[in-house]
Amino acid sequence: MRYELYYWPEIQGRGEFVRLALAEAGADYVDVARGSEKNGEGVPALLKLLNGETITTPPFAPPFLRAGKLLIGQSANILFYLGGRHKLAPASEAGRLWTHQLQLTVVDFIKEIHNTHHPIGSSLYYDEQKQAALRYTEKFHELRAPKFLGYFERVLERNPAGERYLVGRSLTYADLSMFQVVAGLRYAFPKAMRRWERKTPRLAELHDRVGARPRIAAYLTSERRIPFNESGIFRRYPELDK
Amino acid sequence: MRYELYYWPEIQGRGEFVRLALAEAGADYVDVARGSEKNGEGVPALLKLLNGETITTPPFAPPFLRAGKLLIGQSANILFYLGGRHKLAPASEAGRLWTHQLQLTVVDFIKEIHNTHHPIGSSLYYDEQKQAALRYTEKFHELRAPKFLGYFERVLERNPAGERYLVGRSLTYADLSMFQVVAGLRYAFPKAMRRWERKTPRLAELHDRVGARPRIAAYLTSERRIPFNESGIFRRYPELDK
Incomplete structure (x- = not known):
């Protein structure tokens, strides 16, 4: 079965978490x-599914995945589905729920990262909400980023099967997503991230371990990988990096 | 098996979505x-699990549910688990994924609703971010609330099994959550919500249908239901209701 992934073509965004899982x-x-x-492809094909009036299970927003007869929306939901089919999550119920719980916490983190540059609303330009962004990001740097990163570091540290992966002894989609979060934070906040990483060595190692996997390494150097840019979740605005 | 729900005792918050499912x-x-x-209960018992250094699957934040040996965090993940056990979701894979997709969209909506009063950060008081809140809420009223509500109205309208529920012909946890969203928006934004509801009659009917279910009606009038208040997600600040 050939999957069809629908996501905006010029950003990594929330689609990247799915792209990484498909690549792996x-x-x-x-x-x-x-x-x-x-x-018959391109953005019009995406909009046709997003706005189509005959879709009985319409997605709210990209990304969404067509898998045979299924049309699955919400990145974490897509990963839950793919995890079960491609051994990117444990087979046990406890393991599947735990992996998904971590992914949903990644989703929460991602939302807060996005809000560093768009705290007032996505319908306004960054320049129109820059003062609010500066204030938001100050709290993000002081409290939220260290809290989230410290949490995931702790999860690695406490994994009874060892510190190589977040869940058990094998790679899951949560590890792929954490790779993306670390890479994105390094891009968006190089100065602050250097500071944070001193306290989260296991996350840095996880990032390198995931990035070195043959399929991920091949993906990252291919044209399938869209570079980070200032339209996505992780944006490099020097005034926000302290 | 007796479940143990862990959530802050003085607010509905994200725990309410789980409380409603347990009640139903x-x-x-x-x-x-x-x-x-x-x-051995009270907030200390919650903090013990939240901060306990020996928990190998630590939750990031409440709510979390103890179900036998499982400790499950993230409201949507808890509902996914309960849905499968208490017939609050379809048995088919397609139905389970679709219900979960809707729940994750509710989670996104909830986050934006919370940000109407706390756009800069939860660590600051509302009064310290009131100007940003006014600006955020203007966009929320203009664009986001109508978009989310219109989406769920459309899901009801297009349900091939009829307009009574979001998924298929029976109640799911997504319906319970939508009840809570409608009730909460009526509390927080009575003026604006009256306007929005003119365009979403099916959601209003769903709210009433869910609220009239015997177990939910009994729950709502019991002491188990914490009243809406200005510490939760849905807060009534008249200056934000236009």
Whole structure:
């Protein structure tokens, strides 16, 4: 079965968590909105599903994944589905729930990271909410980022199967997502992240371990990997990095 | 099995979505932090699990649920678990994923609702971020609330099994959560919500249908239901209601 991933073509965004899982799974998939309109792909194909009036299970927003007859929205939900099919999560109920719990905490973190540059609303430009962004980010740096990063560091530290992965002794989609979070924070807040990482050595090691996996390494150097940029979740605005 | 729910004792908050599911399921549970310290309950019991250094699957924040050997965090993850056990979600994979997708969209909505009064950060008082809150809420009223409510109205409208529930022909935890969202918005933004509801009659009917279910009606009039207040997600600040 060939998966169809639908996500905005010019950013990593929330779609990247799914792209990383598909890459690690070696899954056959097409990144539809990055395709050509001539072939019925591109953004119009995404909008057709997003706004189609006959879809009985409409997604609220990208990313969404077509998997045979299923149309699955919400990045964490897509990962829950893929995790079960591609051994990117444990088979046991306890393991599946724990992995998903970690992913939902990543989602919470991602939302707060996004709000560092858009605390008032996505409909306004960054420059229109820069003062609020400065204030928000001050608290983010002081409290929230250290809290989230410290939490995930603790999860690695306490994993009864060892510190190599967040869950058990094998890679899960939560590790792939944590790779992306560390990479993104290094991009967006290089100065602050250097400081935070001193207290989270296990997360830094996890990032390197995931990035060195053959399929992930190949993905990262391919054209499938969109570079970080100032339209995504992780944006480098020097005034926000202290 | 007696469930143990851990959530802050003085607010509905994110714990309320779990409380509603437990009430509808007729499940045997104890709302631990609302119990007495003399009995080993109360907030100290919650903090012990939240901060305990020997917990190998630590929750990031309340709510979390103890179910036998499982310790499950993240409200949507708890509902996913309860849904499967108490027929509050379909049995099919497609139905379970769709219900969960809706719940994750509720979670996104809830986060934005919370940010109407705390756009800069939860560590600051409302009064310290009131100007930002006014600006945030203006966009929330103009764009986000109508978008989310319109989305869930559309989901009801398009349900092939009829407009009574969000998923299929039976109640799911997503319906219980939508009840809470409608009730909360009516509390927080009575003026604006009257306007929004004119365009979402199916959601209003869903709210009433859920609220009239015997177990939910009994729960709502019991002491187990904490009243809405200005410490929770849904806060009534007249200056934010336009």
